[in-house]
Amino acid sequence: MHVDLAGVVLRAVDYKESDRILTLLTDRLGLLTVKAQGCRRKNSPLAAAAQLLAYSNFTLFAYRDHYSVKEAAPQEQFLGLRADLDKLSLASYFAEVAQCVGVEGESNGELLSLLLNSLYALDKLQKPAELIHAAFDLRCMVVAGYAPLLDACAGCGTGAPEAPRLDFQEGVLLCSDCGEPSPGRSAPLTPEMLAAARHIVYGDPKRLFSFTLPPGQLAPFAALASTYLTTQLERGFKTLDFYRGLGAPPGAG
Numbered sequence: 230m231h232v233d234l235a236g237v238v239l240r241a242v243d244y245k246e247s248d249r250i251l252t253l254l255t256d257r258l259g260l261l262t263v264k265a266q267g268c269r270r271k272n273s274p275l276a277a278a279a280q281l282l283a284y285s286n287f288t289l290f291a292y293r294d295h296y297s298v299k300e301a302a303p304q305e306q307f308l309g310l311r312a313d314l315d316k317l318s319l320a321s322y323f324a325e326v327a328q329c330v331g332v333e334g335e336s337n338g339e340l341l342s343l344l345l346n347s348l349y350a351l352d353k354l355q356k357p358a359e360l361i362h363a364a365f366d367l368r369c370m371v372v373a374g375y376a377p378l379l380d381a382c383a384g385c386g387t388g389a390p391e392a393p394r395l396d397f398q399e400g401v402l403l404c405s406d407c408g409e410p411s412p413g414r415s416a417p418l419t420p421e422m423l424a425a426a427r428h429i430v431y432g433d434p435k436r437l438f439s440f441t442l443p444p445g446q447l448a449p450f451a452a453l454a455s456t457y458l459t460t461q462l463e464r465g466f467k468t469l470d471f472y473r474g475l476g477a478p479p480g481a482g
């Protein structure tokens with residue numbers, strides 16, 4: 230039986246002499262593991278599509294629960310990411326997160342769009358990497374069902390909270406009058422950061438990266454967004470540790 234779908238490679242593991250096992254995020258079947266036979270041979274027609282982060286239209290051959298790639302037509306290879314270690318490592322983190330929150334066997338269209346738009350932004354748009362990082366992390370939490378409540382203070386309900394903090398565990402805003410969450414469990418938001426967070430969480434996904442922050446606020450905002458993500462998902466990411474280990478200066482990109 231043949232299955233046609235579009236998907237991006239989140240993980241690629243070499244297998245046997247010339248094969249590769251791919252973890253795809255697909256439009257129709259969510260996360261899917263497929264075998265790309267012979268893709269590491271010279272001149273294999275599957276070589277380009279079997280690379281990490283490549284986005285392709287696939288024709289798969291399905292036998293019981295096993296899928297193998299019959300044909301693949303690459304749509305976007307994000308070549309600009311492969312030439313830049315900082316960008317490639319951040320993109321690899323996006324892929325690892327997508328693998329964590331993606332679901333097998335059902336359409337993950339919103340997650341796939343977010344991932345592709347974020348890879349495209351990192352590759353092509355002249356935006357700071359930290360801005361794309363923050364937008365991906367917060368929006369990913371919305372898509373995965375862990376959206377923070379940012380419209381008002383969770384204690385008193387004011388929509389314009391004084392000195393607001395984001396509580397990472399509860400996913401809510403708290404103003405300075407409504408309790409001081411224990412240190413490490415929350416972080417302060419400037420008015421500009423709150424506006425940016427609301428733009429990401431409540432705004433049109435098509436305009437996801439259309440916000441700015443004063444230079445000094447971008448790095449703390451990205452740190453807040455990724456702490457929120459790792460707190461909500463209750464895990465860390467090797468690719469994120471690696472990216473941070475590169476010591477990318479705040480706002481680089």
Ligand SMILES: [Zn+2]
Pocket residue numbers: 382383384385386387390403404405406407
């Ligand atoms: Zn309050």
